Amino acid sequence: xxxxxxxxxxxxxxxxxxxxxxxxxxxxxxxxxxxxxxxxxxxxxxxxxxxxxxxxxxxxxxxxxxxxxxxxxxxxxxxxxxxxxxxxxxxxxxxxxxxxxxxxxxxxxxxxxxxxxxxxxxxxxxxxxxxxxxxxxxxxxxxxxxxxxxxxxxxxxxxxxxxxxxxxxxxxxxxxxxxxxxxxxxxxxxxxxxxxxxxxxxxxxxxxxxxxxxxxxxxxxxxxxxxxxxxxxxxxxxxxxxxxxxxxxxxxxxxxxxxxxxxxxxxxxxx
Numbered sequence: 001x002x003x004x005x006x007x008x009x010x011x012x013x014x015x016x017x018x019x020x021x022x023x024x025x026x027x028x029x030x031x032x033x034x035x036x037x038x039x040x041x042x043x044x045x046x047x048x049x050x051x052x053x054x055x056x057x058x059x060x061x062x063x064x065x066x067x068x069x070x071x072x073x074x075x076x077x078x079x080x081x082x083x084x085x086x087x088x089x090x091x092x093x094x095x096x097x098x099x100x101x102x103x104x105x106x107x108x109x110x111x112x113x114x115x116x117x118x119x120x121x122x123x124x125x126x127x128x129x130x131x132x133x134x135x136x137x138x139x140x141x142x143x144x145x146x147x148x149x150x151x152x153x154x155x156x157x158x159x160x161x162x163x164x165x166x167x168x169x170x171x172x173x174x175x176x177x178x179x180x181x182x183x184x185x186x187x188x189x190x191x192x193x194x195x196x197x198x199x200x201x202x203x204x205x206x207x208x209x210x211x212x213x214x215x216x217x218x219x220x221x222x223x224x225x226x227x228x229x230x231x232x233x234x235x236x237x238x239x240x241x242x243x244x245x246x247x248x249x250x251x252x253x254x255x256x257x258x259x260x261x262x263x264x265x266x267x268x269x270x271x
Contacts, residue, residue, distance in 0.1 A: 004200035006249055008050035011207045013245075015043040018210055021217070025225045030095075031087035032223055038080035042206065045073035049203040060122050067127065071114035071137065078144040079107040081175070085152035089164050106140050113137055129190045138187065145179050167222045174212030181205045 019039040027033075048069045083100060086092050113119060119133045153172040160168055185202040216222035 004197065004204070005050065005053050007204050008046065008053055008200060010249070011204055011210065012043070012047045012050050014207060014210050015039070015046055018213060018217075019043050022223070022225065025223075027224065029087070030091045031084055031089065034080050034083040034087060035223060038077060038084055041073050041076040041080055045070065045077060046203050046206055048073060049200075053200045053203075060125070063127060064120070064122065067120050068114050071119065072111050075107045075110045075114070075137075075141060078141050078149070079104060082144050082149045082152075085149045085156075088156070089160070089167075107144070110137050110140050131191075134190055138183070142183065145183070150176060163220055167216050167220050170212040170216040170220075171222065174209045178205055178209040 019036075022036055022039055048066055052063065052066045052070065082103070083095070086095050113133060113136070117133050118130055119137060120127055120129050122128070150172070153168065153175070157165065157168040157172050182202040182205060185198045185205075189198045189202075213222065217225045
């Protein structure tokens with residue numbers, strides 16, 4: 001198991017924790033509900049990507065299935081984050097359920113294309129992309145993310161004031177960096193499949209958004225999520241769990257780490 005797989009697993013765990021916290025602090029407004037669906041879709045997307053970076057890539061049927069799931073949840077991410085950008089911070093009453101379903105139609109098309117349109121297929125035991133269909137898929141995703149979503153987020157960022165502006169700064173810029181980097185790496189990998197490292201990095205970059213979201217929640221109560229810390233108990237407990245988990249992973253995969261980093265002892269690998 002490579003260091004990239006381990007990092008992807010850590011990012012997956014990180015996103016699961018964030019998603020669990022957000023769900024636990026349940027709110028009923030539209031912005032919150034769409035954000036929850038975005039986080040769930042994003043977490044599953046990273047988990048699927050982590051599985052794709054493992055030995056399952058050598059299994060044709062499993063890899064093809066995971067690739068379809070990858071594209072499906074990427075499309076759902078684009079949809080739910082667009083809805084969040086429209087509804088946050090105040091619920092947009094003009095965007096009713098009927099309009100949201102109309103916005104979902106292109107995303108439904110991309111999901112159908114992913115499963116039945118043969119965007120990717122195996123030829124001579126190699127996963128091949130159908131470039132025209134691939135371009136159609138990403139044009140729709142880019143339309144949702146880079147035009148509609150970030151138009152709303154940046155517009156609201158420059159118009160807002162106070163704590164909302166600060167929250168939007170962290171969310172908008174971290175999302176922009178994460179999504180733009182992921183799109184670029186995914187497109188490069190589709191056209192040049194000689195470097196599978198790019199494939200894994202696109203999932204690891206998601207940690208940028210996770211870190212910014214966590215900070216916005218703890219420091220500025222993003223989405224009115226109030227995380228109370230008393231007498232350092234939670235910090236201490238989290239530190240112990242994090243160090244224990246990190247050490248366990250390092251020792252469990254010490255042979256791979258030692259080989260990858262060219263170190264000689266297990267504790268050097270941990271450090």
